[in-house]
Amino acid sequence: MSEFYGNPNSPNTNDSKVVLVELMEERKKFLEDKYKLLNEIKTIENKINQLDKMIYSICKHEWAIDRSSYGEHTEYYCKKCNSYKD
Numbered sequence: 001m002s003e004f005y006g007n008p009n010s011p012n013t014n015d016s017k018v019v020l021v022e023l024m025e026e027r028k029k030f031l032e033d034k035y036k037l038l039n040e041i042k043t044i045e046n047k048i049n050q051l052d053k054m055i056y057s058i059c060k061h062e063w064a065i066d067r068s069s070y071g072e073h074t075e076y077y078c079k080k081c082n083s084y085k086d
C-alpha cells in the first residue's frame, strides 16, 4: 500500500498527493453510487412489501403444508399466492 501511495519523504511527495486526491475523488463517486443504489433497493423493498400485503389481503388463500420446511412447527403456504401463514 505505502509503495503505491508513495513514501512521504521521497521527492515525489507532490505526485503522490495528486494520486491520493484522485483516488479519494474516485472513491467518493463510488460511495455516492453505492448510497444511491442502496436507496433504490429500499424503495423497491418497500414496494414489494406493499404488494405482498395487498396480495395477502386480496387472495382467497388455499393453504398447503410446506414440505420444504423442516422446522419444529409445520409451516403452511398458500398455493395461489405463495404467502406463508402467520
Ligand SMILES: [Zn+2]
Pocket (backbone or CB within 6 Å): 056, 059, 060, 061, 062, 078, 079, 080, 081, 082, 083
Ligand atoms: Zn393466498
